[in-house]
Amino acid sequence: MALDAQGTNVTDRAGLNGQAARCDHIDQLPTVEPGLPECKECLGLGRTWAQLLVCLTCGWVACSDDSRGGHSRAHYEETDHPVVATLASKSTWRWCYVHRRTV
Incomplete structure (x- = not known):
């Protein structure tokens, strides 16, 4: 049995065929409504953006x-809200800042 630094059995968390372990952060997310489709900080600075992301903890x-x-x-560095998703329609892409990977 393999244990992580907290003594948790990492085999229990492992994905199939050597895939990365499931991100526990997505299991803890509330249901949120995204804010307006704009980056308020960029608008205030007169900048444009490449892509918009929504915080899945608070909707920012x-x-x-x-x-x-x-x-x-x-926003993640200020709040520790770990997971974001793209606002692009029909996309299921999500990113966990803690694990630094898609989830």
Whole structure:
């Protein structure tokens, strides 16, 4: 049995065929309504954005790391809200800042 630093059996958390372990952060997310489809910080600075992300903890909308401001990451660093999703329609893409990977 393999244990992590907290003594948890990592085999229980492992994905199939060597996939990364499931992100526990997505299991703890409330249902939120996204804010307006705009990055308020970029608008205030007169900037445009490449992509908008919504915080799945509070619904805050901000620009992605691909944008000049990177305000979504700044929101994570300020609040510790771990998971964001794209506002692009019909996309299921989500990113966990803690694990630094898609979930």
